[in-house]
Amino acid sequence: MKFANTSDSEIDLLFLSKFIENSEDGFFAFNHDFQLVFWSPVMESLSGIEKSSAIGRNIFELFPVLKEVGEDAYFIQALAGKSWTSKNKQFHLSESEKSGYFDSKYFPILSEQGAVLAGACILRDVTEAKRARQLQQETDTLFQSMADHSPVMLWMAGADSLCNFFNQSWLTFSGRTLEQEWGVGWSEGVHAEDFQRCIDTYMDAFNKRIFFEMEYRLKRADGVYRWILDRGVPRYTPNNTFAGFIGSCVDITERRQIEVELKRAVQIREDFLSIASHELKTPLTSLNLQLGMLAHVIEKSTDQNPIEEQVQNVSEIGRRQLKKLNELIESLLDVSKISAGKMILERSSFDLKPLVGEILNRMDEQLRSAGCEVRINLGEQAAVGAWDRARIEQVAVNLLSNAIKYAPGNPVEIKISVLDDFVAMVVRDHGIGIPLDEQAGIFDKFHRAANARNRGGLGLGLFIVKQIVEAHGGKLGVVSKVNEGSSFTVELPLLRKIV
Numbered sequence: 044m045k046f047a048n049t050s051d052s053e054i055d056l057l058f059l060s061k062f063i064e065n066s067e068d069g070f071f072a073f074n075h076d077f078q079l080v081f082w083s084p085v086m087e088s089l090s091g092i093e094k095s096s097a098i099g100r101n102i103f104e105l106f107p108v109l110k111e112v113g114e115d116a117y118f119i120q121a122l123a124g125k126s127w128t129s130k131n132k133q134f135h136l137s138e139s140e141k142s143g144y145f146d147s148k149y150f151p152i153l154s155e156q157g158a159v160l161a162g163a164c165i166l167r168d169v170t171e172a173k174r175a176r177q178l179q180q181e182t183d184t185l186f187q188s189m190a191d192h193s194p195v196m197l198w199m200a201g202a203d204s205l206c207n208f209f210n211q212s213w214l215t216f217s218g219r220t221l222e223q224e225w226g227v228g229w230s231e232g233v234h235a236e237d238f239q240r241c242i243d244t245y246m247d248a249f250n251k252r253i254f255f256e257m258e259y260r261l262k263r264a265d266g267v268y269r270w271i272l273d274r275g276v277p278r279y280t281p282n283n284t285f286a287g288f289i290g291s292c293v294d295i296t297e298r299r300q301i302e303v304e305l306k307r308a309v310q311i312r313e314d315f316l317s318i319a320s321h322e323l324k325t326p327l328t329s330l331n332l333q334l335g336m337l338a339h340v341i342e343k344s345t346d347q348n349p350i351e352e353q354v355q356n357v358s359e360i361g362r363r364q365l366k367k368l369n370e371l372i373e374s375l376l377d378v379s380k381i382s383a384g385k386m387i388l389e390r391s392s393f394d395l396k397p398l399v400g401e402i403l404n405r406m407d408e409q410l411r412s413a414g415c416e417v418r419i420n421l422g423e424q425a426a427v428g429a430w431d432r433a434r435i436e437q438v439a440v441n442l443l444s445n446a447i448k449y450a451p452g453n454p455v456e457i458k459i460s461v462l463d464d465f466v467a468m469v470v471r472d473h474g475i476g477i478p479l480d481e482q483a484g485i486f487d488k489f490h491r492a493a494n495a496r497n498r499g500g501l502g503l504g505l506f507i508v509k510q511i512v513e514a515h516g517g518k519l520g521v522v523s524k525v526n527e528g529s530s531f532t533v534e535l536p537l538l539r540k541i542v
């Protein structure tokens with residue numbers, strides 16, 4: 044390439060000067076007395092000192108800071124023919140009030156014969172880059188500290204879907220190291236039953252780059268699986284490049300348990316309403332029928348057909364239905380008293396054995412018509428305690444009524460044993476029994492075992508019995524086998540323990 048009237052060396056010089064002008068780096072040169080002999084335009088703007096003021100000046104007088112940061116050695120080296128690179132040196136120029144950091148490269152300018160004509164330096168102002176780096180470090184530290192102090196478990200994954208960050212809460216929860224959790228290591232803690240769903244949801248959201256929310260069980264440091272709610276969102280760099288996902292997790296085990304309990308409570312309420320309405324309606328319907336019959340009997344009565352006997356029969360059945368209704372309502376009232384903490388015991392001291400004898404006498408007719416022969420073993424010793432007589436009666440009547448209901452046609456055994464400081468009363472039947480997995484539940488309100496649903500009842504009797512027994516400081520237990528029978532044991536403290 045040729046320019047008119049211009050020599051090659053002139054062209055080289057022209058190019059060189061343009062490169063120097065347009066470079067981001069500053070260029071300067073100095074002689075053996077450290078006087079500036081070249082000062083590029085960029086040096087003017089970097090230092091705030093114009094070329095006219097700089098040329099001929101001693102560089103160390105102009106910039107005393109150079110000696111302070113030890114750069115003078117490199118000037119000397121350059122004049123001795125050696126090159127040197129220096130990085131990240133701090134400067135403060137009092138004349139122009141400029142400060143910051145610079146990188147520089149020193150080298151000698153040699154003659155064709157190899158003599159050092161001058162020293163030169165290429166200087167780059169790295170203040171902005173360093174500040175940006177510092178800012179980034181500060182932001183990173185801030186993020187790390189915020190993330191680590193967050194009670195929420197946080198994670199981050201790169202664009203390759205592999206996890207590269209877990210905060211301290213996560214690591215404390217899992218009891219594992221960052222290295223163990225890295226990549227796909229975290230998924231080792233996911234419950235086997237939730238694993239595939241969890242990975243599928245994660246990968247699907249990742250591929251589509253959309254928000255996801257999922258619940259799964261994750262192993263805690265103590266080996267217990269906890270339900271986790273995990274929410275992930277895609278993240279992007281400032282120039283909008285997909286950078287992966289960031290997610291947060293919270294332990295929702297308690298919340299899920301409450302939800303399950305709430306659902307159960309709603310179910311129980313619905314079951315109860317349908318059972319209660321049926322149970323309360325049955326004696327009412329029967330009562331209504333009896334009253335209708337009574338009216339009919341009165342209407343049709345003649346001297347040859349006296350009404351007394353028929354009226355007596357009807358009123359007998361009617362009274363029984365009313366008694367049943369009364370018992371159901373009493374149970375409901377008892378439950379509401381217990382729930383409100385208003386069951387007050389009226390204690391007096393009495394012997395359990397004669398009371399049980401009285402109850403058996405009173406229920407004799409009922410037991411007999413159910414085909415339940417009673418076998419009694421009351422022992423010799425008196426069983427005296429300070430109990431609420433009416434409530435203890437309620438306990439015995441309830442257990443015997445259940446035996447009649449769930450074991451008709453079979454013998455019922457009652458045994459009372461006086462032990463060290465308590466008395467144990469066992470009511471044993473040979474009826475339908477209670478499935479093992481339902482035995483704990485039968486003492487809850489409204490709980491009725493699956494094999495008992497075709498027999499009437501509100502599922503309140505045993506709940507009330509248990510509350511009464513426990514209010515006396517006693518215990519209620521059951522041993523049962525389906526189709527073989529059930530054995531309920533009531534333990535009550537004897538008087539000598541109370542005093």
Ligand code: ADP
Nearest residue numbers: 445449476485491492495500501502503504505
């Ligand atoms: P209910 O008899 O009105 O259902 P309970 O509270 O007395 O209510 O009993 C709760 C449940 O326990 C019954 O529904 C039944 O499933 C079971 N159960 C109680 N007693 C017996 C028994 N003697 N034999 C078999 N199951 C019983």
